[in-house]
Amino acid sequence: MFQRALALFFAAVFVDCLPLTEPTYHLKLVGQLLCNGTSINGSVALFENGAPRKVALSDVEAGEDGKFEIEGSSKLWSKEQPLLWIYHNCNGEYEVTKRVVSAAHTSLGIPQTYKEEFELSQATDNKQSHKIFFPIGLLFRTVNSGLALADTIIRKVYY
Numbered sequence: 001m002f003q004r005a006l007a008l009f010f011a012a013v014f015v016d017c018l019p020l021t022e023p024t025y026h027l028k029l030v031g032q033l034l035c036n037g038t039s040i041n042g043s044v045a046l047f048e049n050g051a052p053r054k055v056a057l058s059d060v061e062a063g064e065d066g067k068f069e070i071e072g073s074s075k076l077w078s079k080e081q082p083l084l085w086i087y088h089n090c091n092g093e094y095e096v097t098k099r100v101v102s103a104a105h106t107s108l109g110i111p112q113t114y115k116e117e118f119e120l121s122q123a124t125d126n127k128q129s130h131k132i133f134f135p136i137g138l139l140f141r142t143v144n145s146g147l148a149l150a151d152t153i154i155r156k157v158y159y
Contacts, residue, residue: 039066
């Protein structure tokens with residue numbers, strides 16, 4: 001009788017600990033915007049890729065040294081990859097560069113490391129390549145407001 005009551009108690013505690021809602025994913029990106037090796041001003045915004053309307057979760061201005069730090073949260077990132085928009089004038093014209101932040105969150109519990117370099121290669125008169133570096137990021141998965149996962153995101157993307 002005691003063992004059965006104890007088993008029922010632990011079963012109730014276990015079920016009570018299970019998450020009833022979808023986990024929320026938190027993304028923090030730290031980087032620097034560079035154009036031909038020189039830091040540039042600009043702004044960056046974080047979006048949900050699968051959202052019907054593109055409303056920025058967060059947006060920040062890069063400092064004079066091009067450095068920025070941005071973070072946001074979404075439940076969609078378990079299904080869709082986050083979008084990072086970079087607003088800049090690297091080649092003398094105002095441009096918006098849009099990039100998907102790769103799905104490091106698919107490796108639950110195992111941190112992955114990547115190296116990332118955003119290279120701008122739009123046609124210009126002098127054919128110089130323009131680079132925007134985006135070196136470091138952290139992705140956190142929370143379940144019931146508790147931190148469960150942290151992945152380092154540094155990956156290489158050319159466009």
